[in-house]
Amino acid sequence: MRGHELETALQTLRTEHAVAKAASVEKESQFNLLNDALVDATMALTKQEAFSATIQEQLEEAVEVAKFERREKKLYLNVIQELRGDFRVFCRVRPDPKECVLLFPSEEGKREQSQIACPLAHREALVRRFQFDRVFTPEATQEDVFVDVEPMVMHTLDGGNVAIIAYGQTGSGKTHTMLGTDENPGVNRRAVKALLETCNATEGKTYALSVSLVEIYIDRVSDLLSDVPVEKQKSRAIVTHPVTKATTVSNLTERPVASVEDVVSALADGERVRKVADTSMNSSSSRSHLIVVVKVTSTDDMSGRTRTGKLTLVDLAGSERCYKSGVNGTHLTEANAINKSLASLGQVFQSIRSKAKHVPYRNSKLTHLLQDSLGGRGLACLFVTLSPSKDNVQETLGTLAFGMTVRSTSKGPAAEMKREDVEEAGNQQRRSGSSTGGGAAAAAAAAEAGGGCSGGAAIAAADL
Numbered sequence: 001m002r003g004h005e006l007e008t009a010l011q012t013l014r015t016e017h018a019v020a021k022a023a024s025v026e027k028e029s030q031f032n033l034l035n036d037a038l039v040d041a042t043m044a045l046t047k048q049e050a051f052s053a054t055i056q057e058q059l060e061e062a063v064e065v066a067k068f069e070r071r072e073k074k075l076y077l078n079v080i081q082e083l084r085g086d087f088r089v090f091c092r093v094r095p096d097p098k099e100c101v102l103l104f105p106s107e108e109g110k111r112e113q114s115q116i117a118c119p120l121a122h123r124e125a126l127v128r129r130f131q132f133d134r135v136f137t138p139e140a141t142q143e144d145v146f147v148d149v150e151p152m153v154m155h156t157l158d159g160g161n162v163a164i165i166a167y168g169q170t171g172s173g174k175t176h177t178m179l180g181t182d183e184n185p186g187v188n189r190r191a192v193k194a195l196l197e198t199c200n201a202t203e204g205k206t207y208a209l210s211v212s213l214v215e216i217y218i219d220r221v222s223d224l225l226s227d228v229p230v231e232k233q234k235s236r237a238i239v240t241h242p243v244t245k246a247t248t249v250s251n252l253t254e255r256p257v258a259s260v261e262d263v264v265s266a267l268a269d270g271e272r273v274r275k276v277a278d279t280s281m282n283s284s285s286s287r288s289h290l291i292v293v294v295k296v297t298s299t300d301d302m303s304g305r306t307r308t309g310k311l312t313l314v315d316l317a318g319s320e321r322c323y324k325s326g327v328n329g330t331h332l333t334e335a336n337a338i339n340k341s342l343a344s345l346g347q348v349f350q351s352i353r354s355k356a357k358h359v360p361y362r363n364s365k366l367t368h369l370l371q372d373s374l375g376g377r378g379l380a381c382l383f384v385t386l387s388p389s390k391d392n393v394q395e396t397l398g399t400l401a402f403g404m405t406v407r408s409t410s411k412g413p414a415a416e417m418k419r420e421d422v423e424e425a426g427n428q429q430r431r432s433g434s435s436t437g438g439g440a441a442a443a444a445a446a447a448e449a450g451g452g453c454s455g456g457a458a459i460a461a462a463d464l
């Protein structure tokens, strides 16, 4: 090979080498990029795995907490079951922007309030104290109220019969407590919501819920969800099942519900046909008893065994006296019928409490329908609702007396004390800054002024 040919070959080789080197540098840089991406992906994967592990841990923790809460609830229910036959009585005072003549004593250092004091109608210088399972002041929210009844509501999931009843004079907050408003629902909607939530979260059982609406107007029983208009319905009979002793309304419509919306729609349908009459005290006064019956049937997925529990939610008609609500004619007949059925309710509670051989359930349609919740293996809770105004003191004392007749654990007579002592003690508390509210503070000291806590025996309204 000649010299210039060698030169050309060498040149070609040099060029090829340079191209190969450039390609190699590019490959290396691509390799480095890929390597970086791989490192990033590995780190992301590690992070993802750690995140998944944390989520898994949190999930397991949540499951444990849920199990624990369910166990706790069960324990609580067991305690309640042991108290069967012991009626819970809660007192709720509605707010009034003008005044509150009621006082709320509380044990020193004890947050939960269970006492209320009311001035005597004709001796205003004196107040009388009453003790309930719980007293809700005007500031109490719908949620506060529901917390105390929720364990009882849950008892229906175990096949129990539970009744929650609101009693009080017109305008004192019975419907507010039981039904409430769309924005601020009461016990009814909260109860069904809680039941549905628990049913959906429970494994191994299938639940079916239904709602019925019953109206008792002048001792006439109507099915508010029936296709037949109320005015065309004959008064329905109250029937007792011969074996289970369950009490119900004959041919009662049971509307299946799967959501709170279903319940709201059923309540709205019922409300449309409900009789509402005006009185001089409250322009939307409900003159009939409204009873919401929630039936819960559970089926065990393994054994196929079924159980039925019943929650009866009762919004009673107002308990005010006839002269004050300015009633006459039809309204007087209504008022008399209301008073009669409320008196029957009081007699039933009293008979059960005194362990009488005969309990007069059948004296009224209302008590007959409630028989399987008030007696036997049932659980019942009564809300006595109160107006805090001076004008209503007489009715308030009557309502408090009714509540005391229902309360099964009587420890002694209701205590009377001088109002001025109560108020002075309250002022002292307010001055020392330890008060959260006038009434509550006054009453905290009043508990001392009264010389110990009054358990409260049944007091006839006439005594007040």
Ligand SMILES: Nc1ncnc2c1ncn2[C@@H]1O[C@H](COP(=O)(O)OP(=O)(O)OP(=O)(O)O)[C@@H](O)[C@H]1O
Pocket (backbone or CB within 6 Å): 093, 094, 095, 138, 168, 169, 170, 171, 172, 173, 174, 175, 176, 177, 282, 284, 285, 286, 287, 316, 317, 318, 319, 385
């Ligand atoms: N705790 C409360 N908080 C706020 N508002 C209340 C409360 N209780 C009652 N009210 C209001 O007072 C008014 C009368 O209450 P409600 O209709 O519940 O009385 P009621 O006892 O059902 O009367 P009736 O016997 O006439 O049916 C309503 O406007 C209601 O919203």
Ligand SMILES: [Mg+2]
Pocket (backbone or CB within 6 Å): 174, 175, 176, 285, 286, 315
């Ligand atoms: Mg009402």
